[in-house]
Amino acid sequence: MRNNILLACAETGERIYLTSKNKRNTPDKLQLKKYSPKLRKRVVFTEVK
Numbered sequence: 001m002r003n004n005i006l007l008a009c010a011e012t013g014e015r016i017y018l019t020s021k022n023k024r025n026t027p028d029k030l031q032l033k034k035y036s037p038k039l040r041k042r043v044v045f046t047e048v049k
Helices: none
Strands: 002-009 015-022 031-036 041-048
Antiparallel strands (some): 002 015
């Protein structure tokens, strides 16, 4: 079962990315490197509820 999750920037707190994940395969929080328009570079975005 795939659930939609929001990704928040670790540095600025902006929430601009929406993705989905399978909770059975990845029960822990997801961390992805994405582009931040405010910082103009790639930073770590983490899953928020």
